[in-house]
Amino acid sequence: MDKNPPIDKKATGVHALTRCAPVAFWLVVWQVASMLDSSGILLCGPLDALLALCRLSSTQTFWGSIWFSTLRIVAGVLLGYVIAGVLAAVSWHMSTVRILLQPALLAIKSTPVACIVVILLIWIGAANVSIITVLLLVVPAIYFALCAGLDNMDAGQRDLFEIFGARGRRRFFALIWPAVLPYLQAASSTVLGMSWKAGIAAELIGVPAGSLGERIYQAKLLLETPDLFAWTFCVICLSWLFEHGAMALLRGTWPRAAKLALRAPRDLMESGGEAPSGHNASLRAQGLLIGYGAEPLREPLGFSLGPSSCLCLQAPSGTGKTTLLRTMARLQKPLGGALENAARGCSMMFQDACLVEDLDAIDNILLFARPGFTRKDARDLACELLPKDALSRPVRELSGGQRRRVELARAFAAPGELVLLDEPFGGLDAQAHSCALAFVKRHGTRRIVVFATHDANDAQALTAQVLEL
Numbered sequence: 001m002d003k004n005p006p007i008d009k010k011a012t013g014v015h016a017l018t019r020c021a022p023v024a025f026w027l028v029v030w031q032v033a034s035m036l037d038s039s040g041i042l043l044c045g046p047l048d049a050l051l052a053l054c055r056l057s058s059t060q061t062f063w064g065s066i067w068f069s070t071l072r073i074v075a076g077v078l079l080g081y082v083i084a085g086v087l088a089a090v091s092w093h094m095s096t097v098r099i100l101l102q103p104a105l106l107a108i109k110s111t112p113v114a115c116i117v118v119i120l121l122i123w124i125g126a127a128n129v130s131i132i133t134v135l136l137l138v139v140p141a142i143y144f145a146l147c148a149g150l151d152n153m154d155a156g157q158r159d160l161f162e163i164f165g166a167r168g169r170r171r172f173f174a175l176i177w178p179a180v181l182p183y184l185q186a187a188s189s190t191v192l193g194m195s196w197k198a199g200i201a202a203e204l205i206g207v208p209a210g211s212l213g214e215r216i217y218q219a220k221l222l223l224e225t226p227d228l229f230a231w232t233f234c235v236i237c238l239s240w241l242f243e244h245g246a247m248a249l250l251r252g253t254w255p256r257a258a259k260l261a262l263r264a265p266r267d268l269m270e271s272g273g274e275a276p277s278g279h280n281a282s283l284r285a286q287g288l289l290i291g292y293g294a295e296p297l298r299e300p301l302g303f304s305l306g307p308s309s310c311l312c313l314q315a316p317s318g319t320g321k322t323t324l325l326r327t328m329a330r331l332q333k334p335l336g337g338a339l340e341n342a343a344r345g346c347s348m349m350f351q352d353a354c355l356v357e358d359l360d361a362i363d364n365i366l367l368f369a370r371p372g373f374t375r376k377d378a379r380d381l382a383c384e385l386l387p388k389d390a391l392s393r394p395v396r397e398l399s400g401g402q403r404r405r406v407e408l409a410r411a412f413a414a415p416g417e418l419v420l421l422d423e424p425f426g427g428l429d430a431q432a433h434s435c436a437l438a439f440v441k442r443h444g445t446r447r448i449v450v451f452a453t454h455d456a457n458d459a460q461a462l463t464a465q466v467l468e469l
């Protein structure tokens with residue numbers, strides 16, 4: 001069977017016509033308007049502009065000017081992105097830097113380009129005025145976009161990377177980059193086109209020798225209107241190419257960043273070890289108070305868990321099971337009492353599935369897996385819980401129950417000796433439920449497993465101690 005659907009030639013033809021017809025219409029309007037100006041100084045026709053472009057493009061000066069301006073504008077943009085990235089990273093870690101930078105960058109952002117150019121001409125002269133002008137346009141726009149992306153990073157995703165101890169390149173490529181990318185794309189779509197406008201405006205004011213700005217200025221001085229239109233057309237094309245090329249590059253970074261995150265080596269210090277041995281793992285609470293603000297949710301809690309033990313948290317809704325699990329994961333500080341955790345590493349299954357949505361089940365498992373855990377291991381582990389056809393689709397396309405099972409597999413592929421499961425069997429049918437119970441029993445040995453459930457039979461099935469809140 002032919003896999004490619006037949007091309008609808010009629011529809012393609014209509015599509016091409018709807019795109020070309022308006023352009024042709026405006027070219028005719030332009031030609032007619034130019035014919036009304038008999039002098040040809042105010043407005044030249046499109047044909048004259050095209051002839052001028054052909055004439056100019058055969059000269060060395062033409063390509064020299066394009067090279068001169070492109071080099072400076074692109075350098076300004078690249079430098080601007082690097083500086084904005086460094087400043088945003090520092091500001092994110094140091095609020096004082098952010099407070100200090102805020103007024104300066106807002107002032108630069110609000111200053112008209114023409115004023116910036118005039119000041120720069122006094123300071124650095126004309127030759128490189130376009131680089132700094134473009135840089136000053138890019139830095140505030142990209143800096144504020146990056147800060148917004150970092151500020152609005154999903155709290156659940158942050159918790160996920162924090163608990164699993166994913167740092168360095170994996171954290172950058174799988175957490176930070178996808179969080180800032182939409183903001184970066186939105187700001188870039190404005191800034192990239194603007195950078196050419198600002199760069200050429202700077203050259204027109206400073207008139208550096210050999211630049212596109214100088215050519216446009218000369219064409220205006222000598223009233224060579226066709227040349228003026230030809231140069232303007234060049235700037236529009238360069239700006240369009242640059243903007244669309246850079247945006248396509250940016251769009252393509254996410255799948256690549258995910259691959260880089262998966263390839264990043266996981267060092268043993270970071271992960272807590274090769275595989276859980278569980279020999280010395282323990283978790284003890286004495287007079288533990290949990291809650292938000294000053295008022296504890298419950299009376300003081302106490303329990304003691306040794307290696308290969310399982311604790312079931314059972315309580316009605318809203319009584320603090322999730323809060324206790326978050327406290328055990330060190331995502332929240334206890335309000336009082338003592339919590340001694342002697343387990344190496346921790347992994348958690350959240351009540352609301354928290355996954356890297358664009359990656360498939362295997363990649364989600366591998367992202368936080370212990371060192372030496374191969375793709376085949378991840379596939380075998382996932383196959384214990386999920387149908388094969390669910391393994392290679394982005395997890396955002398999976399059902400709620402399937403997503404929970406990806407999380408469950410991920411929790412046991414990670415090296416943590418303490419495994420916290422928040423309602424791991426919620427939303428599963430009877431068969432999937434018993435399969436998940438068997439999975440936890442099989443892989444829970446040599447770890448401490450703490451899970452929250454509303455089903456009293458789960459504790460029995462896993463021979464778990466029960467802590468009723």
Ligand SMILES: Nc1ncnc2c1ncn2[C@@H]1O[C@H](COP(=O)(O)OP(=O)(O)OP(=O)(O)O)[C@@H](O)[C@H]1O
Nearest residue numbers: 292297315316317318319320321322323324351452
């Ligand atoms: N971020 C928060 N700030 C303040 N109070 C919160 C916060 N999160 C939860 N609570 C409150 O803490 C209490 C316990 O919530 P928690 O989510 O721990 O209960 P739960 O036992 O896990 O409930 P469920 O079984 O419905 O998941 C609830 O009364 C809830 O309103």
